[in-house]
Amino acid sequence: MQKIKQFKSFYINIIAAIIVFAIVQFLISGQLLNDFYINTLLVIVINIILAVSLHLIIGITGQFSIGHAGFLSIGAYSAAIITMKLQLPFALSLLVGGIAAAIAGLIIGIPSLRLKGDYLAIATLGFGEIVRITLLNIDYVGGASGMMVDNLTTWPWAFWCMVITILVIVNFTNSTHGRACISIRENEIAADAMGINTTYYKVMAFVIGAFFAGVAGGLYSHNFYIIMPGSFGFMKSFDILIFVVLGGLGSLSGSVIAAILLSIVSTFLQDYPETRMVIYSLVLILMMIFRPQGLLGTKEITSFFKKGKSSDGGKHDGKQTVA
Amino acid sequence: MMENKLLLKVENAGIQFGGLKAVSNTNVEIKKGELIGLIGPNGAGKTTFFNLLTGVYAPTEGNILLEGKRLNGLPPYKITRKGISRTFQNIRLFNELSVLDNVKVAYHTNSKHSILSSIFRLPPHFTGEREMEEKAIDFLKIFNLDGFLYEKAKNLPYGQQRRLEIARALATQPKLLLLDEPAAGMNPNETEELMNLISFIREKFDLTVLLIEHDMQLVMGVCERIYVLDHGQLIAEGSPSEIRNNPKVIEAYLGEEVS
Amino acid sequence: GCGSASTGGSGKDSKTIVIGENLELSGGVASYGSSADKGIALALEEINKKGIDGKKLKIVKVDNKSDQQEATSAALKLITQNKVSAIIGAATSGDTLAQVQIVDKKKVPLITTSGTASNITYDKGKLNEFVFRTCFIDPFQGVVSANFASNNLNAKNAAIFIDSSSDYAKGLASNFKDTFTKNGGKIAKEEAYLAKDTDFRAQLTNIKAKNPDVIFVPGYYEEVGLIVKQARDLGINVPIMGGDGWDSPKLVELAGAKALNNTFITNHYSSGNTEDQKVQDFVKAFKDKYGQEPDGFNALGYDSLYLIADAIKRAGSGDPVKIKKALEETKDLQLVTGTFTFDDKHNPVKSAVILEYVDGKQQFKAKVNP
Amino acid sequence: MLKVENIDVYYGNIQALKGVSLEINQGEIVTLIGANGAGKSTLLKTISGLLKPKNGEILFERKSIKGKAAQTIVKQGISHVPEGRRIFANMTVTENLELGAFLRKDKAGIRQDLERVYQLFPRLYERKKQSAGTLSGGEQQMLAMGRALMAKPRLLLLDEPSMGLAPLLVKTIFRIIEEISQTGTTILLVEQNANMALSIADRAYVIETGRVVLSGTPDELNTSDQVKSAYLGGH
Amino acid sequence: MEFIQQLVNGISLGSIYALIALGYTMVYGIVKLINFAHGDVFMVGSFIGFYSITYLHLGFFPALLLSMLVCAIFGMLIERIAYKPLRNATRIAALITAIGVSLFIEYGMVYIRGAQPDAYPRNVLPNKTFDIFGVSISSQSILILVTSIALMIILQVIVHKTKTGKAMRAVSHDAEAAKLMGINVDRTISATFAIGSALAGAAGVIFGIYYIKIEPLMGMIPGIKAFVAAVLGGIGIIPGAMVGGILLGVIEAIVSAFGFSLWRDGVAFVVLILILIFRPSGIFGKNMKEKV
């Protein structure tokens, strides 16, 4: 029974993805969407990949990481080197970007074994800055002035990378491995006592998360003509973090929705140059004040449609309590 | 005979925090299938002793042997896989996970499907997950928790949380089960139910149980043998009636008369 | 989508011509972007007072947050949504490079106010046809400075202190170095800093130890002001030189008039140049509007819009391709930051002046033609 | 002394107390028994101001304290020893005790009470420089009670003071509760250890899923079959 | 000699970090909030000092006090409006709010006065440079060091010896239990923010006088650096902030002295990560392992 259900939802999701893809592709081919809208779509898709990959690290595994821009930049630069310096195919560059970032994830996963909470946060922030400063000092990739990159990211590439990212992370999360990660988030000591190799899963979360951030990096660098170390500072990490938290920590669909909404808000605010950041920051503050648990809390969007068998204890989390 | 096989042997084990010898020089032997009590005043080092057994702390002296194999210095998850599982004095459930998932996590060590099979949704993933679910539900049935499978753990009433913790510990399929004050915060009536439950699972799963408890009714009622710890040292060992009348224990722990 | 129902500003007989402004109005280099913005706003007022053959200019401003990703998307928006006839911006090379391929593909001219990297207009032997710049390119100033150091200051040992996060500074520095060594001088020490740094004492201490005759600091006034001050505090009294990035009244406030004595810069114009009416008018108009002295970025922004206005006038239409063509044909156009003629790489050919700071005032020393 | 009238208390949407009323007279020990989750702790928290009732009234010495902030209620003479001790883990034993007297200004009185607490709990005296987090459970419970006494309360609310304590200490704690009561402090005691609680109480209330279902003297309750089977164990 | 000069450079840079880190660490220690807006309160403090010196013609001390006062009020307002509603929410939610507040202050300031820098007037405090065996030390850098140490001591006394300080620590461990002691939690947290923000304000004025240049985004980098300094020393520990700050300053100066100025921040972060790996709670941090 369970098995059939899982199979079914798996294929329903894939079919839904194909339909979305086809519609947008049709609009693009029919020139019904101009370049600006296409670019906005690509920005959204890249942000979704980033949000979902960080969601695995923070939302699922509970590792407070604020250096995601580090993985993004490693992916972006590695991919750019593959296409621009070595003249190899774009597809390969995405893969290499992912792998390079995953290796970095492995390395930064190691301090995570000893550090917790805010200390881990600052260490990962430091990691992001170290990556940025290193790039700044490598002349091969242009140092501070950056590196020109051809525009190769197209809608199909971006879209299917996003679908794969979501599928992999959803499938990982909804398995015993994902539950192991969640148990670390919930209570590391108990997880350990239940025989979960917490070291392994923490590092694994970093590696998988970093891999997809790296892929996003490849898409990113091939979409914006130029990459510079300056674009990958901690503010970029914060932007990604904001998607995850605003969507609801632990909710994948929440991260996706937040990434879409905030990308649109940000594009929209370009028209209000004097006040854009003031408005943006107000939006942030107000959202957090009125929905501190994020847009979806810890729930997934699907649970709003399903009644009955809810695994989230529905009404119980109306208000945070004093206890 | 199976029954008399030595399961756990603790030789001169101890641990020091800074200057404080929280546990020192303890020698404990537990045979397969026994139900043992560990009592002692507050701060005697009982929980710390559990922490030594489960690898939360590595002993600074002595040895801990499970079925003759040394456990010293192993990380907790490895010790769990070798067959020691526990509950905590202050409940440590996975609060945001459902009751069912709490138990599934504990069964994780026994699952065989790899990360790749889960990511690609290969057949082993489905068989593995199904087996886990069935097993987990079986455990929950024993504890009468199968009515709350999809409730978040944190939303359970206290008594049920305690039982869920025991169910979860059982799901790792341990040889030795350590219970740290399982009856704390329960009224006498609930305590009695718990006593029966502990006896029942011991029989059913062929378990060895070591439990810490301050409720003498429970300890004297179910334990076959009792160790008494005071100031980090074992001061007595024996059957409930021996312990009840041991002057040292009375002085340090029980007080004048026991009801 | 924002669907800012564009009125098709570039329509053939429309009364207004829409110009896009893609600048760093927030983020790391917001101060440069918003400086350019002020200059542009002043120019817009003046131009629209007279009109261009009966037409008026309208500016659509977009903030690119000092971020390349945003610059790309802003350029796309200006072109496809607002249908602009030309774009001004960005203020920095990186944010300009992020738009180059787009404007070339969409055939809309872009003029950067202060993006000095050479590959903005001409890259790997290929001209980026629709891209122009108002500022100098780097080599010229570096060469002029080096010659001045060797010939007028008789310097033999120079130290260079570079803003490593800026192409501009790196370009100036490398040309200075080449010319200075060609002149028989020696570079005693090279040190670097990054934009937004505030403490330069460590590097200056290293420089001091080498006893140079002159220090070349081709950065922007925000950091240079502090560098000059800290250098003097550490007892470094030798001449210090720099480029047009220094030109701002803030420099004097930051460094202090006294510390600034014995420093020299290359610039487009001298605000104290009483002979040049254009400069005087600009300085006065700027002061009237904003109540402060203009800086180099203000002037470059101001000139950028005038360059476009002039091209529109000659093109006689708001058609982007025609404007581009007219821009290419700009000849001896007298503006505040010099006399403009674009070379075949779309760089302005204009002369430089050398200025000395004396008690906080710029004093004209020499004029150097390219 | 304390009068609770018909209060309703909610956690978000769930109602934890449904029209609870009770009364405590000057100098009494009143005990509250009930199963896990019955709402005992909720009631204490509501009295001490940590939770606010939606409806109903709470009068302390005839004045309404309903909805007042916790710190105001402490000032009026109600001290609450919360469930789970809640001592300040990184502070020393002495500092914890001093915090108990936070609102008091009489230095001499505070000194005296400190002495008294150390007399009641010699164990705390031995550990006065130790940071409270490293105390054992029983020591922490003593500290929590000592800390509450430092406020010199007229009404002391105790939430499961014997939880997790060794038998000897349970006896000690109950002895101390009686001692405290003899000095004139009124006590509202929540206990799982119903036998013990009833043995020292003047009156008792039984609470079940948010409602008071029974009340009376210990003798009356001891003879009630309902109470016996539900709370006192089947002996 | 040159090396000693570099050490002196590093210590004066480090004392500025320390000055900002003190307020950071104190707020963190009590409220457990990484208050990213702290650097921006520092910026606001700097501007208040600037305006009161240039427009109100106040001297150094009055300007310093005014700035501290205004920042204290500003800090309390921020807490009341933005952080208080999130007191029971997750820490990470509060962190995002703090980032929002930080952006709001930065760009609110840009909106009000533009992004251009301003320069502090230089006659506020006499600046003498002492030349000791070729090492130049400015009287201002000595002043900064002395101020930081003095403020550290005052802060330490406030937190550990006064009643308010005890209340602060109690609130930091368990706010609900603190209420039961009669502590007014809201007021205590307000006081914490007031003191922390006043320190940031003081740091802002001193920074302005020492480095001259102030601008709306000036709080970002020193804010992050100060946070790093606080973590290095053991976040929440007041003397730790001091030591962390100085250490960070000295590391930066030495890295620059060896000619790797572009790697300066990178090295600082590498040192941070290494220290954390070996001492996961910073130099002075007690490794408070959760008791099981």
Ligand SMILES: Nc1ncnc2c1ncn2[C@@H]1O[C@H](COP(=O)(O)OP(=O)(O)OP(=O)(O)O)[C@@H](O)[C@H]1O
């Ligand atoms: N991590 C630690 N650091 C320092 N001291 C510790 C630590 N863990 C335990 N202790 C000390 O060791 C002693 C034994 O503590 P333990 O928790 O084992 O007591 P216990 O016998 O379980 O008491 P209780 O019955 O109250 O639970 C106590 O004095 C405690 O303060």
Ligand SMILES: Nc1ncnc2c1ncn2[C@@H]1O[C@H](COP(=O)(O)OP(=O)(O)OP(=O)(O)O)[C@@H](O)[C@H]1O
């Ligand atoms: N913070 C909270 N949020 C939501 N529900 C709560 C909260 N605290 C308690 N409850 C619910 O309110 C009810 C009463 O709880 P309370 O803690 O008052 O019970 P109790 O009688 O003290 O039980 P125990 O013997 O376990 O201490 C229970 O159903 C409990 O689940």
Ligand SMILES: [Mg+2]
């Ligand atoms: Mg214990």
Ligand SMILES: [Mg+2]
């Ligand atoms: Mg309770």
